[in-house]
Amino acid sequence: MEPRETVAAVGSAEAPPVHAKSRARLVDREARPRTLVKVGSATVGAGLCVIAGPCSVESEEQVLETARAVKRAGADMLRGGAFKPRTSPYDFQGLGLEGLRLLAAAGRETGLPVVTEVMDPRDVSWVAEHADLLQIGARNMQNFTLLKEVGRCPRPVLLKRGMQATLDEWLLCAEYILAEGNPNVILCERGIRTFERYTRNTLDLSAAAAVLERSHLPVIVDPTHGTGRASLVLPMSLAAVAAGAHGLMIEVHRRPAEALSDAEQALTPEQFGTLMERVRGLAAFMGAGAAEREGGR
Amino acid sequence: MEAHEAKRELESLRRRIDEVDMELLTLLEERMELGLRTRALKSGPLDAARELSVLARAKQNSLALVGEGFAQEVFSSIMAESRRLQGERHTIVAFQGEHGAHSEIAARSLVPGAATVPCVEFGDVFLGVQQGRFELGVVPVENSLEGPVSQVSALLPESGLWIRGEASVPVKHCLMAWPGSDYRDLRVAYSHPMALGQCRGFLARHKLEPRPFYDTAGAARMLAREKPRGAAAVASALAARLYGLEVIQEGIEDEESNTTRFLLLSRSPSEEGDKCSAVFTVRHESGQLLKALELFAGAGLNLTRIASMPCRSDPGNYRFFLDFEGTDRDPAVRDVLAALQERATSFRFLGCYPAGR
Numbered sequence: 123m124e125p126r127e128t129v130a131a132v133g134s135a136e137a138p139p140v141h142a143k144s145r146a147r148l149v150d151r152e153a154r155p156r157t158l159v160k161v162g163s164a165t166v167g168a169g170l171c172v173i174a175g176p177c178s179v180e181s182e183e184q185v186l187e188t189a190r191a192v193k194r195a196g197a198d199m200l201r202g203g204a205f206k207p208r209t210s211p212y213d214f215q216g217l218g219l220e221g222l223r224l225l226a227a228a229g230r231e232t233g234l235p236v237v238t239e240v241m242d243p244r245d246v247s248w249v250a251e252h253a254d255l256l257q258i259g260a261r262n263m264q265n266f267t268l269l270k271e272v273g274r275c276p277r278p279v280l281l282k283r284g285m286q287a288t289l290d291e292w293l294l295c296a297e298y299i300l301a302e303g304n305p306n307v308i309l310c311e312r313g314i315r316t317f318e319r320y321t322r323n324t325l326d327l328s329a330a331a332a333v334l335e336r337s338h339l340p341v342i343v344d345p346t347h348g349t350g351r352a353s354l355v356l357p358m359s360l361a362a363v364a365a366g367a368h369g370l371m372i373e374v375h376r377r378p379a380e381a382l383s384d385a386e387q388a389l390t391p392e393q394f395g396t397l398m399e400r401v402r403g404l405a406a407f408m409g410a411g412a413a414e415r416e417g418g419r
Numbered sequence: 420m421e422a423h424e425a426k427r428e429l430e431s432l433r434r435r436i437d438e439v440d441m442e443l444l445t446l447l448e449e450r451m452e453l454g455l456r457t458r459a460l461k462s463g464p465l466d467a468a469r470e471l472s473v474l475a476r477a478k479q480n481s482l483a484l485v486g487e488g489f490a491q492e493v494f495s496s497i498m499a500e501s502r503r504l505q506g507e508r509h510t511i512v513a514f515q516g517e518h519g520a521h522s523e524i525a526a527r528s529l530v531p532g533a534a535t536v537p538c539v540e541f542g543d544v545f546l547g548v549q550q551g552r553f554e555l556g557v558v559p560v561e562n563s564l565e566g567p568v569s570q571v572s573a574l575l576p577e578s579g580l581w582i583r584g585e586a587s588v589p590v591k592h593c594l595m596a597w598p599g600s601d602y603r604d605l606r607v608a609y610s611h612p613m614a615l616g617q618c619r620g621f622l623a624r625h626k627l628e629p630r631p632f633y634d635t636a637g638a639a640r641m642l643a644r645e646k647p648r649g650a651a652a653v654a655s656a657l658a659a660r661l662y663g664l665e666v667i668q669e670g671i672e673d674e675e676s677n678t679t680r681f682l683l684l685s686r687s688p689s690e691e692g693d694k695c696s697a698v699f700t701v702r703h704e705s706g707q708l709l710k711a712l713e714l715f716a717g718a719g720l721n722l723t724r725i726a727s728m729p730c731r732s733d734p735g736n737y738r739f740f741l742d743f744e745g746t747d748r749d750p751a752v753r754d755v756l757a758a759l760q761e762r763a764t765s766f767r768f769l770g771c772y773p774a775g776r
Contacts, residue, residue: 219602219667244603247625251668 148300149293149337156338159278159306162235162254164198166308167340170405171369173237174394175201176376177384178214179221187376189228191391195398199255200225200234201371205241206383207261214382219248226252237280243271250277260284260312260347263295273302280308282344285315285323289332296339309333309341310371311362313348322350322387325358331365342369350387352378356397363404370401434598441643441663447497448518454501455509455534456552464505470498509534512683513544513553516611519636519658525588525681526557539633541570545578548684555583556684561724562590563678565616571682572728572740575769576698582770584683585694592618592672594627595639595664596651602667609638610653618653621671627651639664680775692771694723696742697756699763703736711739711762718755720745738765747771 147153158167165171174192179185179202189200204221206214217224222238229236235254240246241262249256256272256279258265263284272279279299283292296307311330313323325348333341343362345355359370375381375388389397420428458464477490485493512533514522526535533555538544541558548556558571592614596605608615608627615622615629622629632638635654642652643662651667652658659666701707715722724742729735745752747768760766 242603248602248668250624 147293147297149297149339151336151338154338157305157307157340159308159340161199161237161278163233164235166342167368169368169409170363170401171198171342172398172401173197173199173201173342173369173371174374176203176381177373177388178203178206178382179217179225180382182224182227184376185224185228186231188374188391189232189234191376192374192394193232193234195391195395196402197234197394197398198369200229200232200236201238201257201373202228202236203239203383205239205245205249207239207241207259208383222249222252229254240268240272243268246271246275250275253277255280255308257310258282258295263287263292266295266298269295269298270302273299273304275304277304278306278308279304280310280342282310282312283314283326283329285313287314289329289336292329293333293337296337307339308369309337309339310344311341311348311367312344312371313350321348321354323348325349325362327358327361327365330362330367334366340368342371343367344371346371346373346384346387346389352387352389352393355387355389356393356400359397359401360404363401363408372397438643438663441661445518445661450497451501451504452534452536455504455511456536458505458508459551464502473498504534510555511536511553512555512557513538513547514557515539515541515544516634517636517640517658519639519655519661520634521588521590521655521679522557522559522681523636524655524657525559525586525679526555526683528588529557529584529586529681529683530555541568541574545574545580545684548580548686549578551686554685556580557681558684559613559679560585560682561680561726562613562617563676564672564674565613567726567728568613569728572726572738573731575682575684576738576767578684580684580686581688582682582696582772583685583689584772585680585775586683587678587680587775590614590617590672590677590679591656591670592635592653592677593656593659593666594618594621594651594653594668594671595642595659595666597642597646598663598665600665602651604649605651605667606649608651608653609642611635611638614653617672617674617677620673621668622653636661683772688770689772691746692773693744693746694742694774695745695747695752695771696740696769697759697767698738698740698769699759699766700730700736700738701763707762708739711759714755714758714762715741715743718751720752720755744774 156167158165174197176188185202202225204216204218206216225236225238237255237257238253239257239259240249256277258281260282262268281296299307311326313325316324318324325345330341330343345358349358362370373388374391374394378385378388378390381388473494474491477494478487481487481490510530510533512526512530513536514526515538516522517537523535544556544558547553559568560571561567605627607630608622609630609632611634612631614635636658638652639654639658639662642650643664701711721744722741726740727737730738756768
């Protein structure tokens with residue numbers, strides 16, 4: 123590669139909006155009517171879909187107990203990591219295939235569809251055997267090989283926003299998946315990196331609302347990673363629902379203090395129960411408002 | 420050596436010890452089977468002269484670590500157990516494949532408590548039962564995804580053996596590999612062609628090239644012994660356990676309802692039954708097959724299976740296999756069979772046996 127080109131590539135880290143706009147994209151709002159993504163018994167894109175569960179699958183007992191608790195509280199889908207992208211290579215890396223088996227078994231037992239992260243293109247077909255929804259994590263948002271691989275897989279995909287990604291870059295990553303022939307993509311806002319360090323990330327709720335303007339794909343919000351603080355998960359969940367998000371992704375651990383990863387941000391099953399009541403109440407109120415507006419037209 | 424290195428080394432040595440232990444168990448199983456097969460050929464379980472010669476050889480061939488005393492002790496105890504088993508008079512049932520094959524699972528469900536003996540070929544099962552080396556044999560006749568087992572259909576009519584029973588066994592396949600091998604590196608899957616056919620979709624999803632092998636459990640055994648790179652096997656969970664392999668995924672068959680029907684064969688017919696099988700050929704003329712089948716309709720007999728197989732010696736002509744509900748104690752059934760025999764150019768009643776549930 124010419125040195126000049128390298129400089130140019132670094133200089134253009136932000137996708138040039140003019141160029142990106144120059145051709146019609148599958149991800150654009152105008153391309154098609156609003157996409158509803160079916161994930162087992164759940165639908166994302168209409169009403170409120172709540173995904174909950176532990177950060178990592180740690181043991182059969184832990185995942186099953188948490189699955190039952192979130193099911194009781196009214197969650198629509200179970201999450202759980204088997205392959206964990208950890209900042210440090212010495213941190214718990216996940217149980218791998220065994221974790222997937224445990225997660226799938228907990229899903230079958232509770233009747234909840236399951237979502238889990240896939241990090242390696244070589245893992246996609248194997249993860250798809252167990253998961254109903256494949257998650258691309260924030261750190262892998264622009265792993266284009268991985269995006270193409272899930273684009274060819276007959277499973278819906280949850281695409282998290284990279285912590286340094288602009289809205290346009292995020293949508294172009296969804297475009298990679300759509301372009302490979304997989305129309306079932308859910309976007310997930312999970313916070314971006316700013317100079318604020320009180321929260322783990324800065325939850326960019328405007329991005330969720332902006333996605334609704336820009337794309338037909340459903341968008342959900344992850345206030346757990348977005349704030350990194352259990353105490354902020356409830357208020358930000360309410361804000362996300364108020365902003366029009368189609369769903370939430372919440373980390374719940376039976377005993378957060380004992381969690382092998384992300385201990386400080388998981389909710390207890392009791393806290394999650396309270397959250398569910400509050401967000402369901404708000405969603406019902408907003409749904410009624412929407413119906414009134416529709417009726418008034 | 421650093422503490423963590425010593426720990427790793429210890430773990431690796433113990434893994435190899437586990438492998439050797441598995442191999443010892445497999446060999447002991449084989450030794451007990453062979454012992455059982457000698458029972459019918461001698462006057463009683465104990466043959467003192469033979470035992471003395473076994474012990475003498477153990478003594479003669481003892482090695483540095485396995486000394487005379489220990490070698491003789493081991494063989495005395497093996498032979499004591501072998502005598503005990505011979506005293507229990509286990510029924511010996513032959514099946515095709517290695518231990519852990521689906522045929523063995525079927526054999527165990529058809530004859531609980533039997534000693535199951537593996538054979539390399541279907542022909543060995545038929546011949547072994549015909550010649551009295553085995554009391555019974557179990558062979559697959561049809562799979563719900565892949566259809567009839569042609570070798571069995573070819574061997575059965577000429578064998579002179581009777582169908583004594585049947586069992587439909589749900590076939591659950593597992594993908595397995597040597598523990599510690601990375602599933603991402605797997606490129607080929609060894610198994611019996613029938614099993615590979617039943618898992619076609621799964622193998623295609625994971626870009627695994629199917630490699631035919633003589634048996635499902637045999638593929639698992641080969642994998643455990645030879646550890647070929649990038650290779651997996653498709654076999655039963657039992658086979659994974661027997662050969663110390665790691666199950667990567669369970670239930671990989673394309674349809675959950677995947678079922679194989681097995682037949683129990685013997686030299687003498689069953690004493691009771693509510694289902695019958697027969698095989699026949701008819702003249703190559705218009706309406707001959709219809710007339711043969713009309714006999715069953717006329718008597719109100721429900722056919723549960725009609726299969727045709729090309730006659731090996733006569734291309735263009737077919738052999739028809741019929742299964743129907745009914746017992747050969749019933750005069751109406753006897754009349755139909757007699758009439759069929761008269762019409763047919765060849766006919767063999769294969770047996771009346773209890774229908775599998």
